[in-house]
Amino acid sequence: MKNAAYFFILSIFILLSACTGSSESNGNNQSDSNQRCAQCGMPTEEFQAWRGKIVGTAATKHFCSPRCLFINSQAHSLAPTDSVFVTDYYGQTLIDGRNAYYVIGSDVIGPMGHDLVPLASQQAAEEFMQEHKGQQILRFGEVDAETIKGLGK
Numbered sequence: 001m002k003n004a005a006y007f008f009i010l011s012i013f014i015l016l017s018a019c020t021g022s023s024e025s026n027g028n029n030q031s032d033s034n035q036r037c038a039q040c041g042m043p044t045e046e047f048q049a050w051r052g053k054i055v056g057t058a059a060t061k062h063f064c065s066p067r068c069l070f071i072n073s074q075a076h077s078l079a080p081t082d083s084v085f086v087t088d089y090y091g092q093t094l095i096d097g098r099n100a101y102y103v104i105g106s107d108v109i110g111p112m113g114h115d116l117v118p119l120a121s122q123q124a125a126e127e128f129m130q131e132h133k134g135q136q137i138l139r140f141g142e143v144d145a146e147t148i149k150g151l152g153k
């Protein structure tokens, strides 16, 4: 009886993952709407232009902004297996957060105030720097607690 229940749950899980599998692969998933930011609690669907997420082996955490994502990942140290997604400022699609370029010090304001603006390429980041008076381009590994503290200064 215990086994039957287990297989029942397992088959539901497989069905569910089959349904969402194709859209999950690129990080864009409709079910991501209607989530709350794991850091500040704001509904992420109000901030589609800024949202991000961390997909771990056990759970997915959603964020309203790169700022909240970085604060949370610094507080709970990110596992190497965790996938990070942020919203590309120009493309407005989720991109790999570990490979993104982040511009700080620009005139673009995010949901939580001054933010790190994610761009998909070095070229886009440089373009953004020019357009929005950015101060610096950072890679994922270069963003630390000091960077977050310094936002908006």
Ligand SMILES: [Zn+2]
Binding pocket: 037, 038, 039, 040, 041, 042, 063, 064, 065, 068, 112
């Ligand atoms: Zn937030």
